[in-house]
Amino acid sequence: MHSINAERLIGRIRELGDIGRDAEGRLTRLAGSANDKAGRDRLVGWVEAAGLEVAIDRIGNIFGIWRGEGNAGHAPLMLGSHIDTVINAGIYDGCYGVLAALEVIETLKDLGVTPARPIVVAAFTNEEGVRFAPDMLGSLVHVGGLAVDAALATIGTDGAVLGEELARIGYAGNVEPGHLQPHAYVELHIEQGPVLEREGTAIGAVENLQGISWQRVTIDGVANHAGTTPMAMRRDAGLAAARVGLFLREHIARSNAPSVATVGTMRYEPDAINVIPSRAVFTVDLRDPDEERLQALEAVLADFLARVAEEEGVEISVERLARFQPVVFDPAIVAAIEASARTRGLKSRRMTSGAGHDAQMLARIAPTAMIFVPSRDGISHNPREHTEPDDLAAGANVLLDVVERIACSG
Amino acid sequence: MHSINAERLIGRIRELGDIGRDAEGRLTRLAGSANDKAGRDRLVGWVEAAGLEVAIDRIGNIFGIWRGEGNAGHAPLMLGSHIDTVINAGIYDGCYGVLAALEVIETLKDLGVTPARPIVVAAFTNEEGVRFAPDMLGSLVHVGGLAVDAALATIGTDGAVLGEELARIGYAGNVEPGHLQPHAYVELHIEQGPVLEREGTAIGAVENLQGISWQRVTIDGVANHAGTTPMAMRRDAGLAAARVGLFLREHIARSNAPSVATVGTMRYEPDAINVIPSRAVFTVDLRDPDEERLQALEAVLADFLARVAEEEGVEISVERLARFQPVVFDPAIVAAIEASARTRGLKSRRMTSGAGHDAQMLARIAPTAMIFVPSRDGISHNPREHTEPDDLAAGANVLLDVVERIACSG
Numbered sequence: 001m002h003s004i005n006a007e008r009l010i011g012r013i014r015e016l017g018d019i020g021r022d023a024e025g026r027l028t029r030l031a032g033s034a035n036d037k038a039g040r041d042r043l044v045g046w047v048e049a050a051g052l053e054v055a056i057d058r059i060g061n062i063f064g065i066w067r068g069e070g071n072a073g074h075a076p077l078m079l080g081s082h083i084d085t086v087i088n089a090g091i092y093d094g095c096y097g098v099l100a101a102l103e104v105i106e107t108l109k110d111l112g113v114t115p116a117r118p119i120v121v122a123a124f125t126n127e128e129g130v131r132f133a134p135d136m137l138g139s140l141v142h143v144g145g146l147a148v149d150a151a152l153a154t155i156g157t158d159g160a161v162l163g164e165e166l167a168r169i170g171y172a173g174n175v176e177p178g179h180l181q182p183h184a185y186v187e188l189h190i191e192q193g194p195v196l197e198r199e200g201t202a203i204g205a206v207e208n209l210q211g212i213s214w215q216r217v218t219i220d221g222v223a224n225h226a227g228t229t230p231m232a233m234r235r236d237a238g239l240a241a242a243r244v245g246l247f248l249r250e251h252i253a254r255s256n257a258p259s260v261a262t263v264g265t266m267r268y269e270p271d272a273i274n275v276i277p278s279r280a281v282f283t284v285d286l287r288d289p290d291e292e293r294l295q296a297l298e299a300v301l302a303d304f305l306a307r308v309a310e311e312e313g314v315e316i317s318v319e320r321l322a323r324f325q326p327v328v329f330d331p332a333i334v335a336a337i338e339a340s341a342r343t344r345g346l347k348s349r350r351m352t353s354g355a356g357h358d359a360q361m362l363a364r365i366a367p368t369a370m371i372f373v374p375s376r377d378g379i380s381h382n383p384r385e386h387t388e389p390d391d392l393a394a395g396a397n398v399l400l401d402v403v404e405r406i407a408c409s410g
Numbered sequence: 411m412h413s414i415n416a417e418r419l420i421g422r423i424r425e426l427g428d429i430g431r432d433a434e435g436r437l438t439r440l441a442g443s444a445n446d447k448a449g450r451d452r453l454v455g456w457v458e459a460a461g462l463e464v465a466i467d468r469i470g471n472i473f474g475i476w477r478g479e480g481n482a483g484h485a486p487l488m489l490g491s492h493i494d495t496v497i498n499a500g501i502y503d504g505c506y507g508v509l510a511a512l513e514v515i516e517t518l519k520d521l522g523v524t525p526a527r528p529i530v531v532a533a534f535t536n537e538e539g540v541r542f543a544p545d546m547l548g549s550l551v552h553v554g555g556l557a558v559d560a561a562l563a564t565i566g567t568d569g570a571v572l573g574e575e576l577a578r579i580g581y582a583g584n585v586e587p588g589h590l591q592p593h594a595y596v597e598l599h600i601e602q603g604p605v606l607e608r609e610g611t612a613i614g615a616v617e618n619l620q621g622i623s624w625q626r627v628t629i630d631g632v633a634n635h636a637g638t639t640p641m642a643m644r645r646d647a648g649l650a651a652a653r654v655g656l657f658l659r660e661h662i663a664r665s666n667a668p669s670v671a672t673v674g675t676m677r678y679e680p681d682a683i684n685v686i687p688s689r690a691v692f693t694v695d696l697r698d699p700d701e702e703r704l705q706a707l708e709a710v711l712a713d714f715l716a717r718v719a720e721e722e723g724v725e726i727s728v729e730r731l732a733r734f735q736p737v738v739f740d741p742a743i744v745a746a747i748e749a750s751a752r753t754r755g756l757k758s759r760r761m762t763s764g765a766g767h768d769a770q771m772l773a774r775i776a777p778t779a780m781i782f783v784p785s786r787d788g789i790s791h792n793p794r795e796h797t798e799p800d801d802l803a804a805g806a807n808v809l810l811d812v813v814e815r816i817a818c819s820g
Binding site for chain 2 (some may be wrong): 164191192193194195200210212214221224225226227228229230231232233236238239242243245246249252253258259260261262263264265266268271272273274275276277280281285287321353354355356378379380381
C-alpha cells in the first residue's frame with residue numbers, strides 16, 4: 001500500500017491559497033483574471049517540474065499529461081477539478097482535487113510505477129461561475145455540451161469577454177477542447193457540507209450528484225396601511241411568501257426523502273414598517289439525487305403555490321432560473337473508493353453530492369465518481385473553509401489507490 | 411338642518427392638491443419646504459378671506475380663529491388636521507379635515523349664526539413625520555408633550571433644522587404654542603382603510619385610536635450550502651422569520667380581537683439563491699385599541715420568539731422602535747357624530763382609528779373625537795387616494811352638525 005507525500009500536497013495547497021489575496025487578505029481568483037493567471041502559472045510550474053506534458057485547450061482548460069512507455073494508445077485516466085475561486089474564498093475548494101491529482105501522479109512516478117494508460121491532471125476553467133455563466137463552463141465545453149466559440153464569447157459580470165480575458169492572461173490555448181477522451185474520471189473534493197464531520201466519517205464515496213431546480217417566485221398582493229386594514233381584509237404578499245419555505249420543509253420531512261429546499265433570497269415591496277407588503281420576490285432552490293423525485297417536488301411546489309394564490313387572494317408567477325438533472329456515478333469506481341477506505345481502515349459512506357462539480361460534466365462521456373473528505377462545520381465558499389491535514393492526506397491516498405486500481409493493474 | 415357648500419370645499423381640496431407638484435405631477439409638500447410654504451400661503455389666504463383672525467405659533471401651527479360677539483371669554487372649539495404631505499401623496503389626507511373645518515366656519519358665518527364659543531380651524535405642523543421626527547410634531551408641541559425649543563432644533567432627513575426652515579418659509583410665528591386651550595377638538599379625516607367602503611358605510615364615528623408597538627427583530631442562524639446541508643442540520647434564519655408573521659396572524663384570528671400585526675419589512679443575509687440565510691431582519695407592527703391587550707400581544711410575541719429560538723436553534727434579538735398607548739375619544743362627541751349621521755340618513759358605525767392623527771395629541775388636553783369618511787380601496791399615502799364627492803360633503807355636514815351641537819347650542 002503506497003502513500004502520497006502529505007507534506008508536499010498540503011504545502012502546495014497553502015502556497016496556491018496565498019496567490020490572489022487582496023490588501024485585506026481576501027482570496028479571490030475569478031476565472032480569466034490576473035489572479036487566475038498567477039494561480040495557473042504556479043500550477044503549470046509544478047506540472048512541468050513533475051515532468052508532465054502540459055496542454056492548454058482553447059477554453060483555457062489545463063492538462064498535465066503523464067504518458068508512460070507503451071501506454072500512449074490507451075485512453076487516459078483523468079483526475080482533476082478547478083483552481084478558480086469565488087470571492088473571498090477558502091483554499092481547498094477545487095484546488096485540493098487538482099493538487100492531489102498531481103500529487104498522486106508524482107507519487108506513482110517516484111515509485112517507478114508504469115501505468116497501463118496515461119494519467120492526466122486537469123484544471124477546468126470557470127467552475128465557480130462567479131464571473132462568467134454558466135458555472136462548470138470549462139468541463140461543459142470539454143464534454144461537448146457547449147460550443148467553444150459560444151463559450152469564448154461569454155460576457156462576464158464585469159463586461160469582460162471570456163475569450164479576450166483568456167488571451168490576455170496567456171491561457172487561450174491551441175488544443176481543441178475534448179481532445180482527451182478519458183477512460184474514466186475521478187475527482188477528489190471537500191464535502192462542502194456537514195455530513196462527514198458530524199458522523200466522524202473520513203471518506204465519502206460519492207455515488208451520485210443531485211439534480212438542481214432554481215426558480216424565482218413573485219407574489220403580488222395589495223399594499224395597505226398596517227394600522228387601518230383588518231387582518232381578514234389583507235392580501236399580504238409577505239405572509240403568502242412565508243408559507244412557501246415552511247411548507248417545503250414540512251413536506252420534505254413528511255416524505256422522508258433526501259430532497260433539500262432552500263428559500264435563500266427574499267425581498268418585500270414597498271418594504272415599509274407600516275405598509276402591508278404588496279409584493280414578495282424570493283428564490284426556491286430544490287435538489288434531489290433522483291430526477292423523478294425532483295420533478296415530483298417541483299409539481300408539489302407548483303400545486304402549493306396555486307393553493308396559496310387561492311387562499312391568500314394573491315397572484316403568483318414563477319420564473320425558472322436553472323435546471324440540472326441528477327447524475328449517477330460509476331458503481332465500479334464508487335466500489336473501488338469504498339474498498340480503498342476499508343483497506344486503509346478509514347470509515348467511509350456512500351453519499352450524494354449536493355453541489356455541482358466538474359465531475360457531473362465528465363460523467364457524460366466517461367465512467368466517473370468523486371471522493372469527498374470532511375469540511376469543518378460544513379463551511380465552504382468562505383475563508384473559514386477547512387479540512388484537517390489528516391483528512392486531506394487520507395482522501396489523496398484513497399485517490400492513489402483508485403488510480404492504481406484503474407490505471408496500473410489493467 | 412344646515413349644509414356646507416360642497417362645491418367650494420371640493421374646489422379648495424383640488425386647488426390645494428395642485429400646489430407642490432413636481433414635473434412628473436407628483437404631489438409632495440414636506441413640512442418646512444418651499445412647497446409647504448406655498449400650501450400654507452394658500453390656506454392662510456382663504457382663512458383671511460373668510461374674515462378669521464390668523465395666528466401662527468412658534469412651531470408653525472396655523473390657527474384661523476372665529477370669535478363671535480360675547481364669546482371671547484369661552485374656550486374655543488377647535489377643528490382641524492394638517493396640510494403637510496408624504497412623498498407622492500394624495501390630495502385628501504389632512505387637507506380634507508382642515509378645509510372642511512374652514513368650510514364649516516364659513517357656512518355658519520354665512521348663516522349668521524353666533525356661536526357660544528370661538529371656533530378655530532387648526533393646521534398642525536409636520537403631522538406626517540416624513541422629513542422631521544416624530545410625526546404629529548406640531549400637535550404634540552401644542553399639547554405640551556414636547557418643548558418648543560427642542561422641536562425647533564429637530565434635524566430633518568435632509569439635514570435641515572426645522573426652526574430654520576420655518577423661519578425661511580415665513581412660518582416661525584410669535585405666538586407661544588398651546589395658547590389656545592380648546593373646549594373640545596374634532597378632526598374629520600379620510601379613513602385610510604377599507605372598512606367603510608367595504609361595508610357601504612358613509613360615516614365612521616371614531617371612538618378610539620389604536621396603540622402602536624413597533625419592533626425590529628433580528629434572527630441569527632447559520633449560513634450553509636443549500637445543496638449540501640440536509641434539512642435537519644439547518645439553522646435557517648429565513649424560515650425562523652417566516653414563522654413569526656404567520657403565527658401572529660393565526661394568534662389574532664384565534665383571539666377574535668381587533669388587533670393587527672404586520673411584518674412589513676424583511677431582509678435576508680447573505681441573500682443568495684444557494685445559501686441558507688444566516689440572518690433575517692424584519693419589523694413587527696402591532697396595534698390594538700386596548701392597552702392591556704396590546705401588552706398581552708407583545709408578551710405573546712416575545713414568548714413565541716423564545717420558542718422559535720429554541721426550536722430552530724437560532725438567536726433572536728429585539729429592538730423597540732416606537733410605542734404609543736391607545737387613546738380613547740370623548741363618548742359625548744362620538745354620540746353627537748352618530749346622532750348627526752342618523753338625522754341625515756347616513757349609515758354610520760363606531761370604529762377605531764388604526765393610524766395616528768393630531769387628534770390623539772389633542773385628546774390629552776380636551777374632549778376629542780374623529781369623523782371618518784370612506785377611502786376608495788382603503789388606499790392612502792398614494793396618488794390613488796380617493797373619496798367620492800358625496801362622501802366628502804357628507805362628512806363635512808356631520809362635522810357642521812357636531813360643531814353646532816357643541817358650540818352653538820351651549
